[in-house]
Amino acid sequence: MNAVHPYDRLRSDLAQRDRSLREKVVSLEEAASFVSDGDSVGIGGSTMSRTPMGMIWAIVRAGRKNLSCSRCIMSSDGDLLFGSGACDQVITSWFSQSILWGISKVMRHHVETGRARFDEWSHMAIGMRFRAGAMGVPFMPIRSMLGSDVLRERPEAKEMECPFTGEKLLLVPALNPDVALIHVQRCDAYGNAQIDGLQFMDIDLALAANRVILTTERIVSNDQIRRAPDQTKIPFFAVDAVVELPFGCAPHECYGAYEPMFRHMEYYVGLVNADPVKGMQDYLDRFVYGPKSWTDFLDLIGIDTVLKAARDGKAIYDT
Amino acid sequence: MTPRPNNYTAGELLAILSGRQLKDGQVVFAGVGIPLLAATLAQRLRCPGLTILFEGGVIGAFVEPGKLPPSTNDQRCTRRANMVLGSAEVLLLLQRGYVDVGFMGGAQIDQYGNLNSSFIGDPKAPKTRLPGTGGGNDISSLADMIVAMKHEKRRFVEQVDFITSPGWLRGGDSRRDSGLSHGGMFRVVTDLAVFGFEPTTKRMKPIALNPGVTREEVQDNTGFALEFDHDTRATEPPTEHELSTLRTLDPDRLYIG
Numbered sequence: 001m002n003a004v005h006p007y008d009r010l011r012s013d014l015a016q017r018d019r020s021l022r023e024k025v026v027s028l029e030e031a032a033s034f035v036s037d038g039d040s041v042g043i044g045g046s047t048m049s050r051t052p053m054g055m056i057w058a059i060v061r062a063g064r065k066n067l068s069c070s071r072c073i074m075s076s077d078g079d080l081l082f083g084s085g086a087c088d089q090v091i092t093s094w095f096s097q098s099i100l101w102g103i104s105k106v107m108r109h110h111v112e113t114g115r116a117r118f119d120e121w122s123h124m125a126i127g128m129r130f131r132a133g134a135m136g137v138p139f140m141p142i143r144s145m146l147g148s149d150v151l152r153e154r155p156e157a158k159e160m161e162c163p164f165t166g167e168k169l170l171l172v173p174a175l176n177p178d179v180a181l182i183h184v185q186r187c188d189a190y191g192n193a194q195i196d197g198l199q200f201m202d203i204d205l206a207l208a209a210n211r212v213i214l215t216t217e218r219i220v221s222n223d224q225i226r227r228a229p230d231q232t233k234i235p236f237f238a239v240d241a242v243v244e245l246p247f248g249c250a251p252h253e254c255y256g257a258y259e260p261m262f263r264h265m266e267y268y269v270g271l272v273n274a275d276p277v278k279g280m281q282d283y284l285d286r287f288v289y290g291p292k293s294w295t296d297f298l299d300l301i302g303i304d305t306v307l308k309a310a311r312d313g314k315a316i317y318d319t
Numbered sequence: 320m321t322p323r324p325n326n327y328t329a330g331e332l333l334a335i336l337s338g339r340q341l342k343d344g345q346v347v348f349a350g351v352g353i354p355l356l357a358a359t360l361a362q363r364l365r366c367p368g369l370t371i372l373f374e375g376g377v378i379g380a381f382v383e384p385g386k387l388p389p390s391t392n393d394q395r396c397t398r399r400a401n402m403v404l405g406s407a408e409v410l411l412l413l414q415r416g417y418v419d420v421g422f423m424g425g426a427q428i429d430q431y432g433n434l435n436s437s438f439i440g441d442p443k444a445p446k447t448r449l450p451g452t453g454g455g456n457d458i459s460s461l462a463d464m465i466v467a468m469k470h471e472k473r474r475f476v477e478q479v480d481f482i483t484s485p486g487w488l489r490g491g492d493s494r495r496d497s498g499l500s501h502g503g504m505f506r507v508v509t510d511l512a513v514f515g516f517e518p519t520t521k522r523m524k525p526i527a528l529n530p531g532v533t534r535e536e537v538q539d540n541t542g543f544a545l546e547f548d549h550d551t552r553a554t555e556p557p558t559e560h561e562l563s564t565l566r567t568l569d570p571d572r573l574y575i576g
Contacts, residue, residue: 127407
């Protein structure tokens with residue numbers, strides 16, 4: 001599932017995609033159908049930033065199973081994927097809710113009981129795995145992880161002697177997810193996506209994946225995109241579906257739009273870390289399966305919390 | 320023996336003493352928590368030309384007092400920065416050699432400065448699965464390191480359960496032999512003492528005792544034998560100015576306890 005794809009397969013998979021300039025706007029529920037059981041899923045953003053929480057929420061609601069999810073750093077998105085049974089393997093460099101709240105009991109419960117796998121790579125290694133995937137090469141050489149037990153646990157990475165210098169290098173395998181989930185501040189109906197602020201590994205992830213689902217705070221016109229093409233970070237032909245989803249990272253943050261919704265995060269962490277099974281089930285029932293729509297979910301978080309996060313998020317532009 | 324001052328917390332002492340290890344003009348790659356705070360403190364007090372990098376993709380941040388980021392990947396990290404870039408890109412600056420100092424916290428460390436943030440117990444059947452390396456392995460593989468951490472016997476062990484972030488590995492030339500030709504542990508700052516590393520064996524060695532702390536106390540809280548020099552000095556206590564500036568940066572006591 002996560003083995004390096006031969007180049008012929010990589011090219012033929014891409015050749016089969018409809019890369020024409022066409023409108024791709026779908027509903028959140030329709031977008032979830034772009035993800036199949038057993039898929040490898042690359043997740044954009046990092047920790048509590050620009051996490052495609054709404055898309056993950058929809059995938060959990062759609063009852064997907066056996067997903068293998070990769071992300072540079074996992075936060076409560078990983079908890080929900082494990083806790084709901086949607087995902088049984090995570091590929092990441094760090095996995096907890098946030099350093100503010102210690103170690104995720106949900107992650108611990110699933111990994112320590114053998115219910116799920118947490119494959120650990122260094123942060124740069126994850127980046128170079130997506131980079132290799134985006135470049136259409138089977139690996140990238142790096143100079144970290146060597147000598148560590150992180151490497152000992154990852155036989156998928158190979159040490160080699162550089163043919164030019166004789167130095168020891170580590171080759172990390174390309175990661176080409178079946179599908180990538182990425183949230184952006186704005187994009188047009190074709191999928192030309194503009195990202196403000198921290199871009200993390202999202203550009204490489206988008207180009208590496210075999211399908212890309214964008215959720216966006218706002219769909220703008222193609223004219224608006226063309227007025228500032230230097231702001232476009234993901235080209236339309238890499239994108240397969242576009243969902244307009246305001247506050248689509250809630251309760252995480254979206255740069256320049258809203259900060260994390262700390263009150264809700266603290267409530268969530270208190271609940272699941274007190275009891276990673278029952279607490280998680282309570283949370284899922286109330287906040288994931290219960291709401292009729294994403295707007296309903298935001299309503300449950302509470303208008304005060306959402307507005308405070310939005311006020312703090314926009315303050316990044318104050319001078 | 321001077322009594323141990325009690326006008327500051329262990330977290331405050333860690334932030335102040337580790338911040339003193341930085342020099343103006345350096346490029347420092349800082350982790351979240353005490354390192355972020357200590358680097359910001361150094362920038363405010365003595366090092367206006369200190370450039371702070373965050374692994375979320377930030378060059379040259381000036382974090383705002385009272386708005387400490389909850390991780391190094393949040394928008395608060397970008398405040399007044401010179402540049403925002405991809406997280407792989409900022410990590411690659413370590414590999415290229417642009418970073419003078421890596422600055423991290425630690426959960427468990429051993430006599431050669433190896434850090435564990437992955438497993439307690441056997442990795443195949445762990446007693447506790449910890450959150451993992453993040454950028455820690457990259458930073459400690461590629462830069463000279465300062466580590467700030469709490470000093471407890473269970474955290475200062477002869478050999479870590481798992482090497483997440485490499486120090487000097489098994490000492491001597493083992494780090495270089497494994498392919499890590501640059502960087503390595505430089506200083507470990509705790510609430511009891513400041514440590515360096517012996518140049519040949521690469522074992523951790525106390526170089527200064529914190530105010531009011533004895534050698535015996537340091538040894539009693541360390542899981543391996545320490546060799547003290549005859550004249551191990553005592554560190555200057557935090558000044559009122561250092562303490563008040565630090566408390567302004569973290570008014571909610573998010574990281575200073």
